[in-house]
Amino acid sequence: MATHVSRRNFMGGVAATVGYLSTRPSAELWAQGGPAAVAAQRARGPMTPEMYDRMAKIANNENNWGPPESVMKAMNAAWKYVGRYGYPDGNIVEAIAEHHGVKPENVLLGAGSGEILDVVGTTYLLGGKKVLGCDPSYGSVYQHATAIKAEAIKVALKPDYTQNISQMIEMANRHAAEIGLFYLCNPNNPTGVVVPKQEVEAVVRNIPKDMPILIDEAYHHFVDDPNYEESIKYVLEGRPVVVARTFSKIAGLAAMRLGYAIAPAPIVAKMRPFSMGSINALVKHGGVASLKDTQAQAEVKARVKALRTKCSDDLRAHGYRVIPSQTNFFMVHLGGRQVQPVIEEFRTREILVGRPFPPMTDHLRVSIGTADEMDRFMKAFKEIFPKRERQTNAAGA
Numbered sequence: 001m002a003t004h005v006s007r008r009n010f011m012g013g014v015a016a017t018v019g020y021l022s023t024r025p026s027a028e029l030w031a032q033g034g035p036a037a038v039a040a041q042r043a044r045g046p047m048t049p050e051m052y053d054r055m056a057k058i059a060n061n062e063n064n065w066g067p068p069e070s071v072m073k074a075m076n077a078a079w080k081y082v083g084r085y086g087y088p089d090g091n092i093v094e095a096i097a098e099h100h101g102v103k104p105e106n107v108l109l110g111a112g113s114g115e116i117l118d119v120v121g122t123t124y125l126l127g128g129k130k131v132l133g134c135d136p137s138y139g140s141v142y143q144h145a146t147a148i149k150a151e152a153i154k155v156a157l158k159p160d161y162t163q164n165i166s167q168m169i170e171m172a173n174r175h176a177a178e179i180g181l182f183y184l185c186n187p188n189n190p191t192g193v194v195v196p197k198q199e200v201e202a203v204v205r206n207i208p209k210d211m212p213i214l215i216d217e218a219y220h221h222f223v224d225d226p227n228y229e230e231s232i233k234y235v236l237e238g239r240p241v242v243v244a245r246t247f248s249k250i251a252g253l254a255a256m257r258l259g260y261a262i263a264p265a266p267i268v269a270k271m272r273p274f275s276m277g278s279i280n281a282l283v284k285h286g287g288v289a290s291l292k293d294t295q296a297q298a299e300v301k302a303r304v305k306a307l308r309t310k311c312s313d314d315l316r317a318h319g320y321r322v323i324p325s326q327t328n329f330f331m332v333h334l335g336g337r338q339v340q341p342v343i344e345e346f347r348t349r350e351i352l353v354g355r356p357f358p359p360m361t362d363h364l365r366v367s368i369g370t371a372d373e374m375d376r377f378m379k380a381f382k383e384i385f386p387k388r389e390r391q392t393n394a395a396g397a
């Protein structure tokens with residue numbers, strides 16, 4: 001059932017009740033895991049900063065190396081503006097537009113791409129329209145739909161964990177009058193699997209021409225698959241496509257909250273009234289520096305790939321199937337166990353791993369952390385799970 005509680009009221013309530021918590025349930029935690037994640041954190045009680053620092057943090061698909069020197073320098077130089085409303089913002093909108101070969105009027109900033117997902121949802125779902133997407137996917141879009149009394153039509157993944165694009169196209173046409181938004185998470189979270197470019201094109205060309213499509217590319221920087229393509233070209237074609245991007249992942253700025261939408265100018269104009277427009281001064285300057293530092297991003301990508309490959313290979317050698325991922329996280333099959341108690345077992349070993357993603361509750365999502373964190377994860381995994389014969393899955397891994 002829908003829980004019609006606004007995010008702001010809910011967080012206010014939590015803060016009032018447990019105001020002493022040194023690590024409060026954050027709005028981001030709510031966006032990532034919904035009421036279950038916040039309730040679980042409350043039930044566990046306070047986590048001190050010292051406890052948090054000791055944890056291996058491979059739960060939230062962050063960049064565990066943090067932003068590079070170039071970005072830190074740019075943000076530090078912007079402290080002098082923090083008491084201001086109007087100040088030089090580094091021309092962040094223009095820098096993003098130039099980066100993508102679009103115009104500033106095609107860019108809408110958000111406090112993380114999470115805000116963009118909410119804004120797109122509010123723009124196109126108010127009044128009871130439905131969002132169509134795959135299941136499981138990044139739940140924030142569906143949670144926001146519930147919060148504004150809209151509904152979701154969710155299409156199950158195929159047995160090889162790819163999105164069932166032909167069925168989604170069929171549903172989009174069959175239920176066109178009810179659907180306000182087509183959501184395509186590419187690569188998908190929690191599986192790390194991409195939608196190939198031919199299938200993205202099939203969506204754009206074969207669903208009703210005026211149906212808005214939200215393409216969430218939070219993890220596109222990590223992809224190597226030659227069959228993958230970014231979707232901004234459809235915005236340039238003037239299609240009703242909104243591409244959501246974030247500085248939270250490869251750029252290492254999750255807590256600074258910066259994301260954006262690239263969309264045709266009339267769509268940006270339609271969405272703008274629903275956005276807060278509250279981006280902090282430091283991250284505007286950090287974001288500009290980050291766009292320029294392609295070397296730092298390439299290094300993060302290479303590190304993530306090497307650690308993902310090593311950890312996935314070790315898990316397979318230990319007898320557990322891993323879904324091949326193109327992102328900074330992957331899913332491992334738990335050999336018949338359910339994920340919630342496994343999450344708790346990792347936690348007692350000071351390792352934070354991903355939340356449950358129904359209906360895939362027999363899988364665990366693991367984010368790629370530092371080499372040390374991945375070693376701690378593997379050691380704990382071997383303590384919790386016995387060695388078995390090597391297995392294969394529908395994705396051939």
Ligand SMILES: Cc1ncc(COP(=O)(O)O)c(C=O)c1O
Nearest residue numbers: 112113114138189218246248259
């Ligand atoms: C697929 C996807 N989209 C969007 C987000 C939102 O990230 P942020 O609000 O930090 O940009 C996330 C965060 O984990 C995500 O996994």
